[in-house]
Amino acid sequence: MKTYSVTAKAHPNIAFIKYWGNQDSSLRLPSNGSISMNLANLSTTTTATINPDLRNDQLELNGSTQTGPILRRIQQYLDLIRKMYKRDGFLEIKSKNDFPISAGIASSASAFAALSTAVANLYDLHLEQKELSTIARLGSGSACRSIPSGYCEWKTGSRHEESFAISIAPEHHWHLWNCIAVVESNPKEVSSTKGHNKADSSPLQQARILDAPHRLDICRNAIIKKDFGALSEIIELDSNIMHAVMMTSKPPIMYWQPTSLLIMQEVMKIRQKGVAAAYTLDAGSNVHVISTEKNYKKVDEILQGIPGVVEVLKSPTGSGASLIQSTSTN
Ligand code: DP6
Secondary structure, rough: OOOOEEEEEEOOEEEOOOOOEEOOOOOOOOOOOOOEEOOOOOOOOEEEEEEOOOOOOEEEEEOOEOOOOOHHHHHHHHHHHHHHHHOOEEEEEEEEEOHHHHHOOOHHHHHHHEEEEEEEEHOOOOOOOHHHHHHHHHHHHHHHHHHHOEEEOOOOOOOHHHHEEEEEEEOOOOOEEEEEEOOOOOOOOOOOOHHHHHHHHOOHHHHHHHHHHHHHHHHHHHHHHOOOHHHHHHHHHHHHHHHHHHOOOOOOOOOOOHHHHHHHHHHHHHHHHOOOOEEEEEOOOOEEEEEEEOOOHHHHHHHHHHEEEEEEEEEOOOOOEEEEEEEOOO
16 A cells, blocks of 8 residues: 655744733634744654555654544644645654653644644645644644744734744844753643633733733844843743733633742843843743853853752754655555
8 A cells, every 4th residue: 555754843932922812712813923933952853644544643652652632632633634625534643852751841833833844745735834834823823933944923813824923033143042941840730722711811911912012023123133131121021921811810820830930030140140041931830041152051050050950951043844754655
């Protein structure tokens, strides 16, 4: 029997201005725009194979066959793509992350960016980058920002076709680094998908959304002008505002651990002493410390010395999603 495989690779991204809450959760149309940086040293590589013998989509993640909710999320995603583009044929998906899954680094962005790139090629969809970004978004909102290269902005949009990410600066424009301080994680963390659905229950969410265009302008300009001072101020503000929404949702979601706060305080202290460092946290307790080419080794050393930090992962700015290979067998 004939099979056809496509392999694609993508990097996760760290949001500088966060996506939190949806106007339409089934389409993942966000409540506000967001800006992020792709992370070169972390990646997901996914091979999708079309095989006429399959009676269902199958998923292998880091070498283990999936049967539960992760498989269902992938199957629902593939059903949606087949319906949208009128394609047939179940797929076997094999996906590997080169970063420790136990570190609690959200992998859905790189996972859906790699998967959508592989599937678009396998089903011969002939998509431009913008459209590829829209279909990655349907799998996981933040995945649309892992399709283009470097520093990316996801425009809100009010329809499916309008909501995609574009690169606002290539990866070599500014050599920033992300030092991720991995904090002992609390296994009961609420998934981002569940968190987005609770965002509107916070009395602070409307104010957060209304002010988002202003924060996006400041962040975009800071990236374009390579202004680390302006960038630090805006990304810490945006992270704090998102966590304020999380903490005031019903019921409250508390992602910070005591060590997370310790790290944030240390980052503010070292910045006052002249070390380029700024913190931002996603839906978890790990602290992403953004730094410069000149300062990141110093930041790494300081983070390693903070009690409660399990490890520090480091990455410069990365490229977008790419196709690695296509193979057919008889
Ligand atoms: C806090 O993209 O993981 O990291 O669309 O439900 O998969 P789903 O959510 P996801 O949300 C990311 C939330 C965030 C902020 C961000 O990356 O912008």
